[in-house]
Amino acid sequence: MDAFEDAVYFRPNASLKVPNSTDNSPLPPLTGVYRFDYLAKLVVICAGAFCSIFSAVIFRRPVMYKNIAAAYLLSVISISDSCYLISAFVLGLERLQCGIALPNGVCQAVLYASHVLRCLCTWLIVSLAFFSYMYISREGRAQKHFRSVHCKVVLAWQGLFAGMAFLHLTWMTGVETGMCFPFFGLYFSALVVMEKIETFIVVILPDVLLCVVCSLSFYICIRRSYFKATTTRQTYIPNASEIRPFHLQEGDREEAASQQQDRSPLSGEDAIFHLKIPVAVCSLHFVLSLPQHVIQIRIIVLQLMYGDFEYSPSTEENYLHDVFHVVSLTKFAMNCIMYSLLSATFRANVKALLLPSRCWRPFTTMTNAIETPSVADESVGTRTTVLAPEADNADTQSAVEDS
Known part of the structure; x- marks a missing residue:
């Protein structure tokens, strides 16, 4: 189910959140706690979108993009x-009925894009894991295989799969009746099956x-002990009886280096x-999405056991x-906070982007690090950053001499 999809509430067997007081539109107006719930979702989505865009800008900087x-x-x-x-935010504004109505064609495109992007985001997290x-x-050995070209291939296949999986949403919507969501009143049987398949693809299997x-x-x-900053290594010094000829020693050194x-x-x-x-x-x-996924899976299982026309989610289940x-929507904003807490390089790039260097570090240039190729592994394109603390002293000394 999408960020603002209430399809489960508009089935013939399901009770609506609020009475349907309109005759022209199958969507009931949101009032009271339900309107507050949607407003809270909009606020969380705005914060998550801002943090995601900001993180993307930081990761696309040359210092981050080329060296990591x-x-x-x-x-x-x-x-x-x-x-x-962004697509979920547009659907939320349309659902609030605040004077924004998506025209026919745009509604299907936004709805289709939201489902495809949700599936793509979920499987990109699995790919990252x-x-x-x-x-x-x-x-x-894995360092030689994980390059940007392989990530592009995985991204292309995942995007193609997500695009093909949700093609039905381009024409099974109720735009003509004023509902920018899947129209269960007309395509009930097909949409019920597709919803169960979507739950397996986007919820169960990724979790x-x-x-x-x-x-x-x-x-x-x-x-x-990969989380330790330093490790202790034991060195072995062979005695004279264990010394082997030179050509064998060379092979032993290469094998020992590869094993190390x-x-x-x-x-x-x-x-x-x-x-x-x-x-x-x-x-x-996984942790933030698990409670919502458990409730969603429980509803699907009970519908499979008792039938789609026999079981209806209770008000408490809808509220939970x-x-x-x-x-679960807070995870998008939490990602940016996680990047800042764990990575000093990310924080340094945030400072370099938001604050001019002369404001927070006088007598320095925009870049205070010298990038040199790493001798450990040049196949991946990783580089080590060698800090140059002498740069500040040199700049200060030159400024004093000029004065």
Whole structure:
């Protein structure tokens, strides 16, 4: 179900939230607590859209986009989230009946885009979880396979799948009757089946995959201590009897280097963007969406057991679903806060974007870091940032001499 989709309430067997006082439109006007619920959703959606757009701008900066392999996927997730929230906001304004009416054609396009983007956002989170798991479980080998071109291929296939899965929403809407939502009154049988398929594709399967992949990632992190900033390594010095010929020593050194690379933990910003941020974002998405998904799955299961015409969600279930829906929408704004708390590079780019350098660091230039290619792995395009604290002293000294 979409951010503002009340399709379950407009079925013939379901009781409406409020009495239908209009004869021309099947949508009842929102009053009282239900109008407040929609206004709360609009406020949360506006905050989430702003944070998603801001995160996308930060991740698309050259310093982040070119130097960090995971920044491309995070930027795509932020862009998809912002587009989905904008489409949901437009549908919410139309649902509030505040003088905004979408014309025929635009309504179908916005409704179709909201469902496609919701599916795409969900599966991009699953892709991020798999990306992080493969990166930490097969480090040294997985780095050669996860590049921006592979992320683009995955994004293209997921977008094609989401676009094909929701084609029915382009013509099963009740625009002619004044309802910019799937029209269950005319396409009841088909939409009920498609709703159950959508619940499996967008709710059940992603939640199961996220639970499994995040659990495996946490297990690997705890077992190998990937979250530690420094690790202690034991060195082995062979005695004279174990010294082998030179050509064998060369092969042994290469094998030992490859094994050490496979065992070496991620550190620094590489660990933050390929391990901590993906695990935190995926876990946050799973935890905040789980209560709403549980209620939605329970309704679907009871309808399968008793029949779509026999079971009707109670008022308490509808109210809890709305409350947990508002809670789940907060994850879009929480992502930006998570990026700022975990990554010093993200905070530095926020400062560089919002504040001119001469305002918050006098006698410095816009960039206070020298980027040099990393000697560890140049195939992914990752770079290490070497801070230059002497730059401030040099600039200050030159300013004093000029005066």
